[in-house]
Amino acid sequence: MSRSPKINTVNEAATKYQAAPNEEYQLVEQAHRGVPAGAFFDILGFSGLTKEELSGLLDVSFKTIQRYQNDGKKLNALNSEQLLKMITLYQKAEDVFGDLVSFNRWLRKPAIGLGNQHPLKYMQTPGGIDLIMDELRRIEFGALA
Template structure:
């Protein structure tokens, strides 16, 4: 069973294409929340893995689901719940912004794993398990973008 757009087509989606595919709006949180309520297909999980460079285990851990559960949902055609859907949509938006700020996803992923001054020298990656934490990491990206912190 094919998991992602890349596995189906042999061509990876870009972060921007993924954002468009899942109707991620960086400027309209209402639309993001509304879209999340209906639940996303598990394909969003695999598409995010393709564009983010996160491992199955890392993203499963962020969502507080086992990878086995993700695979079962996919097999059963079950959608993710609203909370997990919102997390995925916000993460897609975060990676979209990160690509703008850092220029490439690899640099962003390295930054996620280093202490960040604006996050009390904690690793940004540790904040990705909650919607509010994703917002904090995004705020830190905006400060970097505007030169407030490096």
């Protein structure tokens, strides 16, 4: 199986998967069609998450993701939506924090605006990703976060 060129930046992934932060309808439609399992590996390339963290957030084993990729399968709608939302989240985070290293540190520390919980735990659901996005907007505009 031939592999796509390696994705190294969040903007490359956003372009590849047509993930636009202000295009919820398009994102949901894309999720219903499913994204290739390779999106998992593209997100690993720029996110700073480990394969264990990302597969845990998706509630899918890493071996299953590998098998899907080898078989050229697409992910289900829920996992596709999660990954697409993660791409848009990382785009916003790069704008707000200036780099993804700082954002990854922030993900692992309690956030006041998220009930003093670690934002990373909220990435397990699309709604949780929306809460993190809201928190990033508050940070961007100087609200106490």
